[in-house]
Amino acid sequence: MKVTFIRPNMTPVRSSDAMEPLVFAILAGLTPPGVEVELFDERLEPIPYHHPTDLAAITVETYNARNAYQIAARFRARGVPVVMGGYHVTFLPEEALQFADAVLIGDAEGLWEEVVRDAQAGRLRRIYRQDRQPSLEGMQADRGIFRGKRYAPMGLVQYGRGCRFACDFCSIHAFYGTSLRQRPVREVAAEIEAIERKYVFLVDDNLFVNIPKAEELFRALVPLKIRWTCQISIDIARNARLMDLMQKSGCLTAVVGFESLDERNLGQMKKRWNLKDGDYATAVRQFHDRGIMIYASFIFGYDHDTVDSFKPALDFALQSKFCVANFNPLTPTPGAALYERLRAEGRLIWDRWWLAPEYRYGDATFHPRGMTADDLTAGCFRARQQFNRFGSIVRRALPPGPSARSPYHLALFAASNVISRREIRRKQGLRLGDETPLLPLPEIRLAPAPEAPLAPVLS
Ligand code: B12
Ligand code: SF4
Secondary structure (H helix, E strand, O other), X not given: OEEEEEEOOOOOOOOOOOOOOHHHHHHHHHOXXXXXXXXXXXXXXXXXXXXXXXXXXXXXXXXXXXXXXXHHHHHHHOOOOEEEEOHHHHHOHHHHHOOOOEEEEOOOOOOHHHHHHHHHOOOOOOEEEOOOOOOOOOOOOOHHHHOOOOOOOOEEEOOEEOOOOOOOOXXXXXXXXXXXXXXXXXXXXXXXXXXXXXXXXXXXXOOOOOHHHHHHHHHHHHHHOOEEEEEOOHHHHHOHHHHHHHHHOOEEEEEEEEEOOOHHHXXXXXXXXXXXXXXXXXXHHHHHOOOOEEEEEEEEOOOOOOHHHHHHHHHHHHHOOOXXXXXXXXXXXXXXXXXXXXXXXXXXXXXXXXXXXXXEOOOOOEOOOOOOHHHHHHHHHHHHHHHXXXXXXXXXXXXXXXXXXXXXXXXXXXXXXXHHHHHHHHHOOOEOOOOOOOOOOOOOOEOOOOOOOOOOOOO
16 A cells, blocks of 8 residues: 655745645654555655555645645546645535545544555545544654655754634634644654754744743753744743743744734734734844844735835834745635635635636735725735845845844845745746646636725724
């Protein structure tokens, strides 16, 4: 029995900085002994459909769903059964089942073994549904499947799943609900030691679960002498002691979701807590004083945004000397509260933008209230370009600022900016998947565009 793991690309363009898909190390670790596994990561390499295999197992996120369905059709045309799992499949199993023989809904722990056994016996069920929140204790990721592949030189490690917040645009709350699960810290530390990488990405969506857990984790990282990056909520900046430990344990960069400078937008997205402990500039200082560079995320398109909202955010990002900043159009993904709200309000341009052949990466997918959809697309792209101009990169690198703190900081800053500058140009405007039509075609309804922009609600 052989299982072929597939990581679909989002667009037809290959990547030179793809990160290891941790999900497949975890699935490989869960696969029963005696079953052969192999991985093809379409971001790096073409998929050899002619290789004999008994089961294709595809991970599906919303942005690569169209391509995943096209890949599935090619396997199924050769008689290879296809099982799909991941975020998108968990939110829309009926859609995925139009293209797959089986779907796994939710976490795979405790279920994947059954899928493999059923496939081996030729009796795959259509749906494998996770009905509990499996413990993460004893997780054994098998990274052997990454051997020989040209991934970015960093180790991806997961400490926990879930987030204590519920921002309305985010898939995390929809996927995990209120469940927050962490692995035993000693297991995380042992895994980091075993992978022998000097640079580690702790992939949790919000590494700051609570003060005791953050403290326990950071203390365990200190003796490992690694450098690491994470995604973390801004409220950690309130706790100087934790921030000191974060620095001491080797944290060099952190992804922080600022999202908006407008408190009314923050309220609408259920993220008013972002400003609960003070202004953004004070929080930024807490990171920067400790040499932790920030990868800032901004979203545009909430009801109080207009064409004038981009510049203040861009100026703030430049003045703050962020290492990287993302200026993204608000994008409704299935499962998230935002998606249902916009659909109920009749504001979606496509019911399922991720399947629409006309959709291009970077496009607005709904009608904002304070500007047109085209303004939203263009405003985000322009802000990204301006932030990534050569002169802006140099100014952000100059002291005073965290990137000038050490040669290592500067090298990381330079590498991140080279990648970011290249990626925004390469990705913008690309189609999802290729030109092959999706068969069977789910119903894609083009919502009628309003004749005039929807009435602004700006006060
Ligand atoms: C690290 C990360 C990245 C890294 C890349 C990681 C990599 N290896 O390539 C970076 C920063 C580059 C990135 C980029 C993007 N990301 Co990202 N990313 C993540 C993050 C934080 C962790 C991923 C991870 O390793 N998870 C750990 C694994 C074990 O969890 P898992 O995938 O859920 O897998 C479990 C189950 O779902 C299931 N399962 C999953 N797949 C399959 C398949 C089969 C066959 C089976 C049986 C089971 C199964 O089994 C696993 C074990 O239980 C996730 C959030 C998250 N918590 O997962 C977001 C996330 C996946 N990303 C997301 C997004 C939107 C993006 C971008 C599109 C952002 C953008 N606008 O550009 C890009 C896309 C890039 C691309 N080319 O595809 C969204 C996807 C939302 C959605 N509805 O699909 C997430 C959920 C974040 C969020 N807050 O919403 N990302
Ligand atoms: S804090 Fe981050 S991970 Fe948590 S719900 Fe908000 S956007 Fe999602």
